[in-house]
Amino acid sequence: MLIDDYVTELRRSLSGPYGPKHDMVVEARDSLVDCAEAYEAEGLRRADAERRAVEEFGPVQEVAPGYQEELTASAGRRLGLLLFVSVPATVLAWGLVWNFAPADPVVWESRPSWFMPASRLLDVIQLVTGLYGGLALLALGRGARWIPKARLVTRSLGLAVWLMLPLTSLLGLMLSQGWYVSASMGLSLPVVLANLMTYACAGLQLYCATRCVRLTRRA
Known part of the structure; x- marks a missing residue:
């Protein structure tokens, strides 16, 4: 097999982020x-x-698994970094919205009893997810030497996002x-921007989580 044929077969056998691949x-x-x-010389x-x-x-069959393991870890690092950055940024954006563009005081005082527990639960879920993204990023980077199965970390990240x-x-x-949020607040510029940011990050x-789960199925 010549070099061009070998490289083509190797490229086809690998799956992962385009740049690292x-x-x-x-x-x-x-x-x-x-x-x-x-040898030619x-x-x-x-x-x-x-x-x-x-x-x-x-042979490609022997070389490809090592490359694929690194590509899987690379996908996990990208998702971990995304979670570590985007989740806190989203929480901060909505925190600013609630502080600088609050709902009508009368409506706010009549909010249902479940509102604050639901708000705290949302904060906790996002905090835990962002923190886990940071830990996974560390584990797949400097801590990779102590983790025999990087694909398990990458897969757990993808599944965590699917659940989160x-x-x-x-x-x-x-x-x-x-009904307790005023109509004027829902149409305000800060809320629109926060929603756009939330949907883009989500x-x-x-996308990254689905790629991580798909890659880790290639045992």
């Missing part, structure tokens, strides 16, 4: 080309030199669309 394939190709050029024909370089590099988003969406809908989190 591209870098890995390019690095593998560069290593093969350097090895082939060394010793007198081998180019085709024979490439075949020997590919043979020494190892429906809960936070339901709680957020209850808190923001109830969509990106869901």
Whole structure:
């Protein structure tokens, strides 16, 4: 097998974030080309030199799992960083909305008894998720040497987002669309911006989480 064929097969066997995957394939190709050029300098024909370089590099079936493990960890690091940054940012944005664009005082005083417990529960879920994202980012980075199965961390992140988003969406809908929130507040610019930010972050989190779960199914 020549280098181009080998690299094509390696690329097709891998799945993960485009940037890290591209870098890995390019690095593998560069290593093969350097090895082939060394054999060619010793007198081998180019085709024979490439075949020997590919043979020494190892079959794709043996090389790909190591690359795939790193791609899976990379996807987990991206999701962990996203959660660590976006979840606190969303909480901060809504905190500013409630403080600087509050509901009508009369309506606020008549809020239902479940409002504050639901609000606190939403804060706790988001805080725990953001914190877990930070811990997972650390574990898949500096702590990777102590974690034999990085794919388990990546998968748990994806599943955590799948669980977190429906809960936070339901709680957020209850808190923001109830009869106790004034119509003027719901149409104000801060609320619109906070909603846009929330939906954008949620969509990106869901995309990254789905990719993490899909990658970790490739045992």
